[in-house]
Amino acid sequence: xxxxxxxxxxxxxxxxxxxxxxxxxxxxxxxxxxxxxxxxxxxxxxxxxxxxxxxxxxxxxxxxxxxxxxxxxxxxxxxxxxxxxxxxxxxxxxxxxxxxxxxxxxxxxxxxxxxxxxxxxxxxxxxxxxxxxxxxxxxxxxxxxxxxxxxxxxxxxxxxxxxxxxxxxxxxxxxxxxxxxxxxxxxxxxxxxxxxxxxxxxxxxxxxxxxxxxxxxxxxxxxxxxxxxxxxxxxxxxxxxxxxxxxxxxxxxxxxxxxxxxxxxxxxxxxxxxxxxxxxxxxxxxxxxxxxxxxxxxxxxxxxxxxxxxxxxxxxxxxxxxxxxxxxxxxxxxxxxxxxxxxxxxxxxxxxxxxxxxxxxxxxxxxxxxxxxxxxxxxxxxxxxxxxxx
Amino acid sequence: xxxxxxxxxxxxxxxxxxxxxxxxxxxxxxxxxxxxxxxxxxxxxxxxxxxxxxxxxxxxxxxxxxxxxxxxxxxxxxxxxxxxxxxxxxxxxxxxxxxxxxxxxxx
Numbered sequence: 001x002x003x004x005x006x007x008x009x010x011x012x013x014x015x016x017x018x019x020x021x022x023x024x025x026x027x028x029x030x031x032x033x034x035x036x037x038x039x040x041x042x043x044x045x046x047x048x049x050x051x052x053x054x055x056x057x058x059x060x061x062x063x064x065x066x067x068x069x070x071x072x073x074x075x076x077x078x079x080x081x082x083x084x085x086x087x088x089x090x091x092x093x094x095x096x097x098x099x100x101x102x103x104x105x106x107x108x109x110x111x112x113x114x115x116x117x118x119x120x121x122x123x124x125x126x127x128x129x130x131x132x133x134x135x136x137x138x139x140x141x142x143x144x145x146x147x148x149x150x151x152x153x154x155x156x157x158x159x160x161x162x163x164x165x166x167x168x169x170x171x172x173x174x175x176x177x178x179x180x181x182x183x184x185x186x187x188x189x190x191x192x193x194x195x196x197x198x199x200x201x202x203x204x205x206x207x208x209x210x211x212x213x214x215x216x217x218x219x220x221x222x223x224x225x226x227x228x229x230x231x232x233x234x235x236x237x238x239x240x241x242x243x244x245x246x247x248x249x250x251x252x253x254x255x256x257x258x259x260x261x262x263x264x265x266x267x268x269x270x271x272x273x274x275x276x277x278x279x280x281x282x283x284x285x286x287x288x289x290x291x292x293x294x295x296x297x298x299x300x301x302x303x304x305x306x307x308x309x310x311x312x313x314x315x316x317x318x319x320x321x322x323x324x325x326x327x328x329x330x331x332x333x334x335x336x337x338x339x340x341x342x343x344x345x346x347x348x349x350x351x352x353x354x355x356x357x358x359x360x361x362x363x364x365x366x367x368x369x370x371x372x373x374x375x376x377x378x379x380x381x382x383x384x385x386x387x388x389x390x
Numbered sequence: 391x392x393x394x395x396x397x398x399x400x401x402x403x404x405x406x407x408x409x410x411x412x413x414x415x416x417x418x419x420x421x422x423x424x425x426x427x428x429x430x431x432x433x434x435x436x437x438x439x440x441x442x443x444x445x446x447x448x449x450x451x452x453x454x455x456x457x458x459x460x461x462x463x464x465x466x467x468x469x470x471x472x473x474x475x476x477x478x479x480x481x482x483x484x485x486x487x488x489x490x491x492x493x494x495x496x497x
Contacts, residue, residue, distance in 0.1 A: 098473060145495040146391055148472040156474070 017114060022047035024111060024139065025086070029149045087112060088151050088200055094138075095164040096147045103138045104167050106131050113171070113193040123174050123190065125374075157205065164201060165214050165271065168194045172218050176225075177375050191222055209261055213272030216257035220278035223250035234384060235377035239287045251282045273302045292321040309338040317348055325355040343372035347382060359389045392427060392496040393476040395466040399489045400459055402434040409488050416486040424469065425479055431464040463489070467496075 022043045094107040105124070109115040110131075117135070121128040141147065152160045175190025198215045205211050227241040236242075258279040261272050268276070277298045284290040299315035313335055320328030329352040332345070339345035350365035366386035373379045405413060420426040435454040442449045454461070466483060470476040476493055484491045 096473075098477065144497060145493075146472045148474050152474070 018047040018051035019043075021050045021111065021114075025050075025090070025149070084200055084203070085151075087197075088204055089149050091164055091197060091200070092151050092160060093142060093147055093149050095160075095167045096142075097160070097163055098145065098147060099138050099141065100134075101166070103134045104163070105170050106134050107138050108167050108197075109171060109190075109193075110135055112197065113190075115189070115193075119189075123187065151204065158208070161201065161205060161208065161211065165198075165210060168198050168201070169214060169271070171197075172221075176221060177378070188225070191218070191225070194218060195222060209264060209266055210269040210271045212257050212261055213269060213275045216254045216261070216275035217271055217278055219250045219257070220254035220275060220282050223247040223254065223282065229377050232380070233377055234380040235375065236381070238281060243285055243287075246282065254282065255279055268301075270302060270305050273298055273305070277302075290321070292318055296322050309335045310342070310344075313339060313342075313345060313348060320352060320355075325352045328352055329356065341372065343369045343374075343378075346372065350382075350385070354385070354389060362386075363389050391470060391472065391476075393468050393470055393473075393480075394494045394496065395468055395476075395480045395483055396462045396492045396494070397464045397483075397487055397489050398460050398492055399463045400461075402463055405487060409486070412486040412488075416482060420466070420468065420479070427467040427469050429464070429466040432462060435461050460490075 025046055026043060090112050091108065094111055095104045099107065102124070106120050109120050109123070110117070115123075117128050117131050121131045124131075151157070172191050172194035175187040175192075175194060195215070195218050198211070198218060202208075202211050202215050223246050224238075224241060226247065227243070227245040228236055230236050254275065258272075258275050261268060261275075277295055280291055280294050280298070295318040296315065299311065299318055302311050303315060313332065316328045316331040316335075319331060329349070332349055332352065335345060346365045346369035350362045350369055353359075353362035353365055363386055366382055366389075370379055370382045370386070373382060404410075417426065417429065435457075438454040440451045440453065440455050442451075464487075468476060468479055470479060473493075473495070476495075480491050480493045
């Protein structure tokens, strides 16, 4: 079958992937739906479809214009075709709660995103063999425990979708702030895939606030991508970004979604609040026009939903703009016992200490942040800031 | 497709009357909806005996094969078309007997 596919598509990788995906589909589906009358023909047809799907996807990735269309403008949602239906079924199978979180992420990237094992291993800093084992074990469990290959019923959907969103958010974040010394700081293949899949979920559940919120958050983050890494490969902080380089179409699409959720007048979940924060930032054409009191108010709302120290750290960064670096530093220092191993904690402290003129302490904090940061562009920016200290 | 739903607990205390009533109601539903295969409670691990007859002579040892704080106190065998249905039934089972359960598929 791989040979026939290779002949047809002229690409061994695509053929192998398509054949593997077709078998995986069969493994997921046949136990529940029964083996089709002509299994060989079924596999060939499925593999052909997968290959075409992948070629389409890759062509899109290379084509800026089409890409913009892919990221926005699917509103009102069109009825889902057979391929989209199949992808949705696959997403829900890959993100099944009976699988461990890291397995769900790896499986989704492999089976739905079409990433290779080495790519997944690199993205999450694990051995290729580990990824292989996770995926093999997951496939065995899907088969033997009969994890169904279908979109959950309307009644179960709300309970299942949060798990899917968590996976897609992880994929997006890894793409946005890729780890590892040899990797590109921003991996558009991952962010683009996460956005595409979130669009699919939104087409399935157009009324779900958190789905809309996550999509808005991704679009508003993705919109800043071009401004986020300098020509020299340094990470550019939000307050230093060239706002003219932001993607206006993505910003508009993200803002539209946030407004839609505000109009719904339903208490927002965390993705919606994060999207609203992002909307406040992207509404300011100049960083000095940022409505910081609005940002802090949204963080207050978020802290009530999610008391994690990372949210508290981000809130403190906004507080620095509203109430000054001294107040913010006191709030940040209270997080030490929880965040001492997290680079952003030290980077935030370094920045606040610098603004307070405490250069010596600032230098030490930058040093710790550099030690702990995994992203190449981030390390470069931190090093420059440290070396600029008087 | 059949699934073993084991009830995991740290004592062999019998179910309280309200738990027993909930279990009975749940069992009636399993039977009515065609999921029932079998169910039973087990004696405590101190009543267990291990036999190993791989060496030609049956070795008999007192006690469970594995000492652990929590162990299987009773179980269901359920008929379900897939894991989603089994997990749903198992979560109702856990609620009815007020204990943690583990789901494993039969091969």
